[in-house]
Amino acid sequence: KKNLMFSLIAGILIILSLIFVLALPTITVDDPTPANNTNQTQNWSYFNFTSDENLDMTYLYLHNNTAPAAGPRNMSNDSQTHWYLNLTLDEYAYNWTVQMVNTSNLTHSTNSSMYYFTIDYTDPTPKINVPVDNYNSTSVNVTFVLNCTDATSSVQYLELWSNFSGTWAYNQTNNSVHSGVNWNITVNGITDGYYLWGAYCNDSVGNNNYSIEN
Known part of the structure; x- marks a missing residue:
């Protein structure tokens, strides 16, 4: 009986050792x-x-x-x-x-x-293609063509900024823009004056940048 008991204990120890080794x-x-x-x-x-x-x-x-x-x-x-x-x-x-x-x-x-x-540690690149810098218009309605490019991450949103209202602020926002794809928007009712406008964009990582055109 003792030999049988020792054999059982030895067998259990071997099994436990194998479980430990194979874990x-x-x-x-x-x-x-x-x-x-x-x-x-x-x-x-x-x-x-x-x-x-x-x-x-x-x-x-x-x-x-x-x-x-x-x-x-x-x-x-x-x-x-x-x-x-x-x-x-x-x-x-x-x-x-x-x-x-x-x-x-x-x-x-x-x-x-x-x-x-x-x-992604590089800021995206916003750009206004139309109108050109120092543009003069005889119309109160002006069309803007802008885009944003990012080589690594997706563009989260693109905004047109201006001081058409007398205060520098965003004018319109595009939340479904894609990198390098132009966004065409028309701003109506701009009164006579000298204005600043620019593009601002943010990528999916949180990098952001803006470009001002006169």
């Missing part, structure tokens, strides 16, 4: 790692992860929307459970995953979900 590491994504579907306005990203068990290595897979997937990047660590990497990055839409490899004799690793983020 996959759990990944925790820590700040300030780019969260899913977020935007950044700086030219770097810091990736920061912890695991619930000791790791041999952690790899970051990162690629952008115009290039094929890059090979794994080895991450640094200050312990076997904390891994990090700081990268200088160009303006693109990116996606990333992380792979953690534990210290068991068997090769065991966990891959994270895929995360998407955009880096």
